[in-house]
Amino acid sequence: MELKEKIDELKDYLSQYERLEQAIGIIYWDMRTNIPSKAGESRGKVLEYLSSEAFKMITSPKVGEFINDLTPYKDEMNKVEQRILQELEKNYNETKKIPQDRYVEYVGLCSNSEIAWEKAKDASDFEIFKPYLEKVVEFQKEFINYWGYKNNKYDTLLDKYELGLTTEKLDKIFSELKDGIIEVLNKVKGSKKKLNRDFLYGHFDEGKQKELSLFILEKIGFDMEAGRLDVSVHPFTTNFGNKDVRLTTNYHEDEFTSALFSTIHEGGHGIYEQNISDDLESTGLQQGASMAIHESQSRFYENILGRSKEFCSYLLPVAKEYFSDFKDVTLDEFYEAMNYVETSLIRTEADELTYGLHIIIRYEIEKELINGRITVNELKDTWNKKYKEYLGVEPKNDAEGILQDMHWSDGSFGYFPSYALGNLYGAQMFNTLLKEKPNVMEEVKNGNLTDITKWLNEKVHVHGAIYTPEELIKNITGEELNAKYFIDYLKNKYYSLYDVE
Ligand code: CO
Numbered sequence: 001m002e003l004k005e006k007i008d009e010l011k012d013y014l015s016q017y018e019r020l021e022q023a024i025g026i027i028y029w030d031m032r033t034n035i036p037s038k039a040g041e042s043r044g045k046v047l048e049y050l051s052s053e054a055f056k057m058i059t060s061p062k063v064g065e066f067i068n069d070l071t072p073y074k075d076e077m078n079k080v081e082q083r084i085l086q087e088l089e090k091n092y093n094e095t096k097k098i099p100q101d102r103y104v105e106y107v108g109l110c111s112n113s114e115i116a117w118e119k120a121k122d123a124s125d126f127e128i129f130k131p132y133l134e135k136v137v138e139f140q141k142e143f144i145n146y147w148g149y150k151n152n153k154y155d156t157l158l159d160k161y162e163l164g165l166t167t168e169k170l171d172k173i174f175s176e177l178k179d180g181i182i183e184v185l186n187k188v189k190g191s192k193k194k195l196n197r198d199f200l201y202g203h204f205d206e207g208k209q210k211e212l213s214l215f216i217l218e219k220i221g222f223d224m225e226a227g228r229l230d231v232s233v234h235p236f237t238t239n240f241g242n243k244d245v246r247l248t249t250n251y252h253e254d255e256f257t258s259a260l261f262s263t264i265h266e267g268g269h270g271i272y273e274q275n276i277s278d279d280l281e282s283t284g285l286q287q288g289a290s291m292a293i294h295e296s297q298s299r300f301y302e303n304i305l306g307r308s309k310e311f312c313s314y315l316l317p318v319a320k321e322y323f324s325d326f327k328d329v330t331l332d333e334f335y336e337a338m339n340y341v342e343t344s345l346i347r348t349e350a351d352e353l354t355y356g357l358h359i360i361i362r363y364e365i366e367k368e369l370i371n372g373r374i375t376v377n378e379l380k381d382t383w384n385k386k387y388k389e390y391l392g393v394e395p396k397n398d399a400e401g402i403l404q405d406m407h408w409s410d411g412s413f414g415y416f417p418s419y420a421l422g423n424l425y426g427a428q429m430f431n432t433l434l435k436e437k438p439n440v441m442e443e444v445k446n447g448n449l450t451d452i453t454k455w456l457n458e459k460v461h462v463h464g465a466i467y468t469p470e471e472l473i474k475n476i477t478g479e480e481l482n483a484k485y486f487i488d489y490l491k492n493k494y495y496s497l498y499d500v501e
Contacts, residue, residue, distance in 0.1 A: 003073045007081060010066050010088075013057075015282035020054045022240040029246055031111070032232045044111035051107040052100065059096045067092065080283065083466055087284045094160075097146040106139050110410045117409035118233060124399035126380055129409070134376045136411050137369060144370070154370045157414030161291040162421065163468050167367060170417055173483055174360050177420065180487035181356050184494050188341050188353070191498040197337035199329055200256045208322045209251050213263040215318070217247075220301055221453040222267045226274050234406045235262040235348075237269035237298075242278065242286065245270045256323070257338065258349060261302050268301030269294055271453065275461035289460075290469040291415060295422025296429065297460065303352045303423075304430050304489070305452065309335045310444035318447075339497055343391040345400045352423075353494055354391065359420040361386045362405075366413050425473060427486035429459070432477045 027047055035043060057063075070077075070085050077085070095103075113132035120129035140157065149156045151168070158165040210229075218224060227239075232248035239245040247266035251259040272288055280286040288294035305311055312335040319334075320326045326334070341351050347358040365382055368374045374382055383402045388394050395401025407415055433440060433455055440451050459476045473481050495501050 003070075003076055003081075006066070006069055006073075007084070010070070010084070011282045013062065013066070014088075014284055017054065017057050018241075018282055020050060020057065024050050024054060025238055025240055029238050031114070032234075032236065033230045033248060037115075040111070040115045044108055047111055048104055048108045052104045055095060055100055055103055058091055059100070063088065063092050080280075080285065080466055083285055084283050087465065091284070094147060098143060099146075102139075102142065106143075106411070109135055109139065113411075114406065114409045117403065117406055121233070121399050121403045124397045124403065126398040126402050129403060130376060133379075133408055136408065137376055137413075140370060140411060140413050141372070152367070152371065154367045154414065157366075157370065158417065159414075161414050161418055163290060164470060165417070170363065173424070173481075174363060174417075174420070176483040177356050177424070177487070178360055180483060180490065181353060184353060184487075184490050185341070185343075187500040188494055188498045191500045193499045195336040195340045195497070196333065197340040199325055199333075200337050201254060202256075202325050204253055204256050204323060204325075206251045206253055209253075209256075209259050212319070212322050213249060213260060216260065216315075217263060217267045217270075219447055220264065220267055220271065220305075220449050222247075222270050223274050227270055229263065235266050237266045237273070239270070239273040241281065242274050242276050245273045256319075256325075261306060262348070264306045265298045265302040268298035271301070271456075272297045272461050275457045276464040277462050280464045280466070285465040287465050289463070289465050289467055289472050291418035292421035292425060293460065293469050293472060295418045296425035297422075297456065299419070299422045300426040300430065300456070304426055305444065305449070307338050307352060308441065308444065310441045312338055313445045314447040336497060339493070341494065341498075343393055345387065345391075345393050345395055346404055348404075353490055356420045356423065357390045359416050361390055362416040363420075366416065370413060421481070424481060424483055424486045425469075427489045428473065428477050428479070428481065429456075430489070431485045 024047065027043065027050070031040070031043060031047075067085070067089055074082065074085070109132070113129075113136055116132045117129050120126060141153070144153050144156045147156050152166070155166045158167065158170065214224070214229060217229065222245075226243045227245035227247065230246065230248045231250060233250065235247070235249045237245065237247050247263065247270050249259050249263040249266065272294060276286050276288075288297075309331070313331055316326065316329065316331055316334045320329075329337075339351065341353050343354050343357075344350055347355070347362075350358050361383070364386065365374070365379070368382075369376070369379070380398070380402045384394055387401070407413075433452070437451060437455065440455075443449075443451060460472065463472065467475060470480070473479070
């Protein structure tokens with residue numbers, strides 16, 4: 001059979017699989033945004049059923065046949081076809097190694113575990129969530145045994161989110177990052193200059209915040225005709241193809257920045273998904289290059305752009321139209337408030353400088369947990385100790401400590417490092433952007449982000465998962481990923497903000 005015919009047949013099969021995945025995705029979205037609390041259990045059963053159908057499709061002997069039939073043609077294939085095959089093989093092998101009954105049980109567990117996490121967080125009681133988390137961790141360990149590992153069990157989980165990433169590589173990058181952050185943080189702490197952000201607290205009507213969020217989303221390039229914005233406990237983005245990209249945010253009426261920056265962050269994820277090429281439909285490649293590359297886009301919009309002086313210069317007059325609280329605030333004051341540094345307890349509310357430390361804490365904990373060097377029982381103490389040691393703060397309750405993130409409830413171990421790597425990828429790309437288009441930030445003052453978004457579209461978004469993260473960053477910047485650009489960026493920005501050098 002000819003290569004083209006075989007590829008078309010595969011695409012046809014993948015399009016059916018994608019439809020099923022989209023149905024599952026809509027149910028997940030609904031569970032996290034709109035579902036009545038009593039409906040959780042029965043919806044979990046719907047998910048169990050559909051997931052087992054998806055499992056059957058991806059582990060079917062038919063997929064094995066596709067792989068066998070296509071492999072001899074590898075050298076004749078173009079880049080896209082090669083990556084389709086590579087991703088298909090990865091997905092097939094990862095899924096096939098798990099016995100179906102274990103997989104179905106795991107999916108059911110995760111949906112109950114998410115509900116338990118929400119209850120536990122509301123009650124600020126880790127004990128409610130603990131039995132579920134114990135089971136989720138046991139499943140992770142069981143899966144790693146099916147998948148196999150070389151040096152470190154945690155490597156197997158890292159590789160799921162960032163192809164080829166290992167604890168060995170990450171230990172090195174994170175130790176450089178940690179040293180860099182601490183160096184800047186110590187100078188900031190020692191500075192005589194104190195920034196003020198009191199005016200960001202007060203009463204900010206939820207309706208007006210929503211209007212502002214929607215306005216800014218469109219401004220940065222998110223297409224509201226191919227997406228929407230809703231509310232959930234933990235903001236997230238999900239999508240069903242590139243024409244239905246759904247973001248969520250979370251409004252706090254006593255504070256100005258939280259919802260706005262959550263929206264911009266999720267908007268960055270959304271812009272990525274909306275701009276992936278239509279040609280990649282039904283190939284398995286119509287998705288981000290990796291979770292960290294995805295985070296590089298969201299964090300680029302949120303921080304590098306959203307918290308830049310140029311963007312603040314555009315945002316302040318707009319914010320004044322919505323909220324009279326900012327009537328007398330100057331640009332310098334606004335910019336300083338947006339970049340106020342404070343070691344704190346909540347990752348998602350952390351400033352750009354100390355954020356990486358929150359991730360390093362989670363990385364170290366996950367590595368120990370997955371390798372069986374600490375138990376779920378010891379988790380809370382370990383967490384609290386590390387927060388004291390790295391950030392000098394201690395949670396007063398579980399909600400602002402161990403229960404703050406939902407990631408462990410659905411088994412996303414290995415995901416957290418993506419956030420910090422996203423910062424590094426983003427800063428490295430920004431460095432190249434400024435070399436290629438030196439005046440690009442000037443336009444941002446006028447609220448014109450077109451050039452930046454276009455550059456990211458061309459360099460990153462349109463390619464979906466055609467390139468691995470390693471290839472992509474090399475194509476764009478000519479270098480491998482390294483922490484240098486992000487640390488330099490932090491130094492430039494925060495030394496000037498805090499008058500230190
Ligand atoms: Co994100």
